[in-house]
Amino acid sequence: xxxxxxxxxxxxxxxxxxxxxxxxxxxxxxxxxxxxxxxxxxxxxxxxxxxxxxxxxxxxxxxxxxxxxxxxxxxxxxxxxxxxxxxxxxxxxxxxxxxxxxxxxxxxxxxxxxxxxxxxxxxxxxxxxxxxxxxxxxxxxxxxxxxxxxxxxxxxxxxxxxxxxxxxxxxxxxxxxxxxxx
Numbered sequence: 001x002x003x004x005x006x007x008x009x010x011x012x013x014x015x016x017x018x019x020x021x022x023x024x025x026x027x028x029x030x031x032x033x034x035x036x037x038x039x040x041x042x043x044x045x046x047x048x049x050x051x052x053x054x055x056x057x058x059x060x061x062x063x064x065x066x067x068x069x070x071x072x073x074x075x076x077x078x079x080x081x082x083x084x085x086x087x088x089x090x091x092x093x094x095x096x097x098x099x100x101x102x103x104x105x106x107x108x109x110x111x112x113x114x115x116x117x118x119x120x121x122x123x124x125x126x127x128x129x130x131x132x133x134x135x136x137x138x139x140x141x142x143x144x145x146x147x148x149x150x151x152x153x154x155x156x157x158x159x160x161x162x163x164x165x166x167x168x169x170x171x172x173x174x175x176x177x178x179x180x181x182x
Contacts, residue, residue: 008074013113015065025062032075033058034080035143042138043064043086045127053089057082064141076152083135084154090131125175133168140165 011031014024037058041050060081068077126134139153140144140161147158154161175181 009031012070013069029058032078036078039079039143040082040086042142049089053085057085060085062154064133077150079153087131121181125172129168129171133164136161136164137168
């Protein structure tokens with residue numbers, strides 16, 4: 001969950017002062033890299049791709065910290081940059097999986113324990129969602145963010161986010177029921 005407001009303020013002050021920028025950036029990376037990595041990984045899937053996108057995210061943060069608006073939350077600003085970098089990466093890579101490709105993978109995948117297999121199938125179902133629904137679902141369900149925080153990150157209205165989340169859940173329920181996944 002988000003760092004304390006005091007810690008965010010300290011990091012921002014350190015980053016905006018030339019004499020303490022290195023210390024501030026180190027604190028920023030230590031405080032947020034794990035959560036940002038997993039957020040990015042939920043979008044791009046691959047470990048090495050997530051590492052690359054995370055690095056690009058921190059470069060953008062470093063270059064843009066002077067323009068950061070202090071009235072905003074630091075972590076929502078970071079998530080927005082990470083989300084945009086992830087989506088840009090996906091567009092460049094054009095990594096879209098079809099239902100057929102997922103079915104082929106599942107056919108050839110080694111047998112997992114039931115729980116791992118169910119999680120794998122859930123992730124496969126999530127991958128079938130449109131990008132916006134996938135993003136909203138991951139932020140809400142896995143990252144446990146409020147709709148307001150997701151709105152700050154995505155620049156989307158709360159009503160539209162609720163609709164996207166609802167549609168994502170319905171599509172996942174349909175997929176899991178149709179494929180007899182419990």
